[in-house]
Amino acid sequence: MGLADRILNNDIRAAARLMRDIDDGLESAKAELKQLYPHTGKAYIIGITGPPGAGKSTLVDQITAEYRGQGKRVGVVAIDPTSPFTGGAILGDRIRMNRHAEDEGVFIRSLATRGALGGISHSTGDVVNVMDAMGMDVVIIETVGVGQDEIDIVRMAHTTIVIMVPGLGDDIQAIKAGILEIGDIFVVNKSDRDGADRTARELSVMLEMGHSRDSGWMPKVLMTEGNRGEGIKALVTECLAHKEYLLSSGALNKFIMEKNAVILMNMLKDGLFNEAFRIVSKNGKFDKMVQEITDHSSDPYTIVENTVKGLIVTNRN
Amino acid sequence: MGLADRILNNDIRAAARLMRDIDDGLESAKAELKQLYPHTGKAYIIGITGPPGAGKSTLVDQITAEYRGQGKRVGVVAIDPTSPFTGGAILGDRIRMNRHAEDEGVFIRSLATRGALGGISHSTGDVVNVMDAMGMDVVIIETVGVGQDEIDIVRMAHTTIVIMVPGLGDDIQAIKAGILEIGDIFVVNKSDRDGADRTARELSVMLEMGHSRDSGWMPKVLMTEGNRGEGIKALVTECLAHKEYLLSSGALNKFIMEKNAVILMNMLKDGLFNEAFRIVSKNGKFDKMVQEITDHSSDPYTIVENTVKGLIVTNRN
Numbered sequence: 001m002g003l004a005d006r007i008l009n010n011d012i013r014a015a016a017r018l019m020r021d022i023d024d025g026l027e028s029a030k031a032e033l034k035q036l037y038p039h040t041g042k043a044y045i046i047g048i049t050g051p052p053g054a055g056k057s058t059l060v061d062q063i064t065a066e067y068r069g070q071g072k073r074v075g076v077v078a079i080d081p082t083s084p085f086t087g088g089a090i091l092g093d094r095i096r097m098n099r100h101a102e103d104e105g106v107f108i109r110s111l112a113t114r115g116a117l118g119g120i121s122h123s124t125g126d127v128v129n130v131m132d133a134m135g136m137d138v139v140i141i142e143t144v145g146v147g148q149d150e151i152d153i154v155r156m157a158h159t160t161i162v163i164m165v166p167g168l169g170d171d172i173q174a175i176k177a178g179i180l181e182i183g184d185i186f187v188v189n190k191s192d193r194d195g196a197d198r199t200a201r202e203l204s205v206m207l208e209m210g211h212s213r214d215s216g217w218m219p220k221v222l223m224t225e226g227n228r229g230e231g232i233k234a235l236v237t238e239c240l241a242h243k244e245y246l247l248s249s250g251a252l253n254k255f256i257m258e259k260n261a262v263i264l265m266n267m268l269k270d271g272l273f274n275e276a277f278r279i280v281s282k283n284g285k286f287d288k289m290v291q292e293i294t295d296h297s298s299d300p301y302t303i304v305e306n307t308v309k310g311l312i313v314t315n316r317n
Numbered sequence: 318m319g320l321a322d323r324i325l326n327n328d329i330r331a332a333a334r335l336m337r338d339i340d341d342g343l344e345s346a347k348a349e350l351k352q353l354y355p356h357t358g359k360a361y362i363i364g365i366t367g368p369p370g371a372g373k374s375t376l377v378d379q380i381t382a383e384y385r386g387q388g389k390r391v392g393v394v395a396i397d398p399t400s401p402f403t404g405g406a407i408l409g410d411r412i413r414m415n416r417h418a419e420d421e422g423v424f425i426r427s428l429a430t431r432g433a434l435g436g437i438s439h440s441t442g443d444v445v446n447v448m449d450a451m452g453m454d455v456v457i458i459e460t461v462g463v464g465q466d467e468i469d470i471v472r473m474a475h476t477t478i479v480i481m482v483p484g485l486g487d488d489i490q491a492i493k494a495g496i497l498e499i500g501d502i503f504v505v506n507k508s509d510r511d512g513a514d515r516t517a518r519e520l521s522v523m524l525e526m527g528h529s530r531d532s533g534w535m536p537k538v539l540m541t542e543g544n545r546g547e548g549i550k551a552l553v554t555e556c557l558a559h560k561e562y563l564l565s566s567g568a569l570n571k572f573i574m575e576k577n578a579v580i581l582m583n584m585l586k587d588g589l590f591n592e593a594f595r596i597v598s599k600n601g602k603f604d605k606m607v608q609e610i611t612d613h614s615s616d617p618y619t620i621v622e623n624t625v626k627g628l629i630v631t632n633r634n
Contacts, residue, residue, distance in 0.1 A: 030618050030622075033616070033618050034616050034618045034619055037613065037616035037617075037618070038613050038616070040613075041613065051368070051370075053368075256611055257607055257608075257611055260607045260610045260611050260617070261603075261607045263610075263617060264603075264606060264607060264610060264617055264620065264621070265590075265594070267617055267618075267621045268590065268593065268594070268597070268621050268624060268625070269586060269589075269590040271621040271622070271624070271625045272586075272589045272590060272593050272625055272628065272629065273582075273585065273586040273589060273590075275625050275629050276585065276589050276629060277582070277585070279629070280585070286578075286581075289581060290574055290577045290578045290581060291574075293577045293580075293581060294573055294574055294577050296354065296355050296357075296358065299350070299351050299354035299355070300354070300577075300580060300581055300584055301347050301350050301351045301354070301584075302351055303581065304581070304584045304585050304588040305347075305588070307585060307588070308585070308588045308589055308592050311589065311629050311630075312589065312592050312593060312596070312628050312629060313628075313630050
């Protein structure tokens with residue numbers, strides 16, 4: 001039996017193996033993913049993002065426990081910041097959520113942000129598809145930061161939770177504004193800290209200002225204290241409310257179309273580049289281009305223009 | 318006279334105009350960039366990165382003042398976190414570095430991190446090229462965060478400064494590890510805060526552990542207090558030391574080749590996708606693909622495979 005068949009038969013080790021193959025960029029993984037795809041689309045996907053130090057991992061752990069208490073199976077994809085040179089994830093699966101380690105209803109996978117052309121959002125989507133096909137009821141995607149990759153990643157989620165903490169410093173206003181529009185639910189974590197109420201109030205005001213009448217969903221600001229598990233039940237209830245809003249308002253279908261468009265664009269971008277680079281690398285052609293840019297005998301704009309013209313044949317399409 | 322000619326004649330307004338065209342993705346900008354390219358390669362490029370709240374903007378302001386005191390012309394490219402929907406930069410040029418606003422030797426430009434397929438690292442490279450061709454002696458690129466885009470961006474710099482602050486929280490260990498290898502100089506800012514010495518010691522230990530014998534440059538950890546301008550002179554002196562190391566060791570040439578390879582790959586990726594998407598969007602073809610994924614009548618892996626095969630003709634190359 002192939003990996004996909006074994007995964008559909010609930011073989012956890014086969015799932016782990018396929019995810020490793022995805023991570024390593026093995027070509028063989030694609031056939032398995034094709035076979036799994038018809039079995040996807042059932043999991044409820046939650047995205048969690050926020051700045052470093054906001055306590056995201058602890059909240060993910062608590063949310064997982066809450067869903068487990070409801071008898072749901074939970075998959076977690078944690079995007080870890082990586083060493084750009086060694087390529088390995090830093091936190092790793094090992095030290096994450098030890099208390100769920102023995103629980104067969106929880107499947108945790110860390111993904112490393114990769115080198116220059118790795119396409120983290122691409123492989124995140126693949127891993128979510130595997131968990132979805134495995135029959136996970138809930139898949140949580142956790143990312144650090146506010147970069148474009150992170151925004152692409154949380155866009156895959158049905159419900160996006162943005163975690164903030166009181167008093168993280170100067171840039172925080174900017175970051176708040178940057179992620180205001182991607183959050184369906186906002187959480188001020190470490191609510192026992194000074195300034196938590198003020199942070200929550202500020203957020204609420206900004207959300208009200210930014211709220212457009214076109215959008216039927218008004219994001220709430222909740223308070224949690226991840227370490228003590230406070231506010232978690234209310235947070236999970238709010239996730240359910242958002243999920244029901246998506247279903248009842250008809251927004252779900254529009255959301256899924258938009259999400260699939262973004263996924264397809266990103267995959268197309270990677271696919272085209274990989275094929276093009278394979279061709280262009282032959283016979284030292286690429287190295288010659290780099291040399292020409294370096295000695296200024298040509299410029300990158302002209303080289304890229306000509307290369308694209310040479311590779312993509314417009315007439316046939 | 319075209320924009321490029323005017324820029325080469327020191328016309329600041331023409332430079333601002335071209336940067337706006339780059340930001341807007343105008344096709345006409347490419348011809349100007351081609352013309353400017355032979356005049357690039359002279360500026361010394363410094364990259365500054367670190368987590369939100371580390372005080373990067375203040376340090377950039379101080380470093381700029383220090384270089385101005387030495388009579389150098391300074392360009393600053395600040396990558397601001399953006400609203401993914403409105404697309405505008407949040408902090409903006411306006412509120413940045415007011416004290417240099419009247420100084421013709423300083424040129425500041427904020428770039429917004431863009432929507433799904435904007436390619437921020439690509440347009441950053443273009444803007445740096447314009448500043449370089451304008452005759453800026455030093456170009457400082459400032460980014461927030463530790464995402465892949467940010468790593469691509471700081472890779473364009475000759476010298477990368479990583480800013481840390483004491484006590485930013487749980488994820489900080491991970492982030493430290495993630496950016497250890499991209500820093501040429503490390504700075505613990507807000508050195509008056511509790512724990513500054515410990516953060517500096519920890520960083521030094523990690524750097525020593527990670528230092529390979531192959532690399533001739535051993536990054537130092539410096540202390541600054543950006544608000545009061547303390548430690549800035551030493552930081553600029555250390556930049557000079559790193560620049561001289563690059564020149565004297567012969568590492569500079571290898572660095573420029575690698576940097577140009579990354580730039581070329583990213584530009585090729587964007588160029589291929591833009592052309593492909595133009596073709597694939599015709600006659601509702603792309604929308605049909607999204608529909609097929611959504612109703613599970615096909616899967617994205619098969620669609621991308623076939624699209625790439627249809628667009629790129631291997632035999633001719």
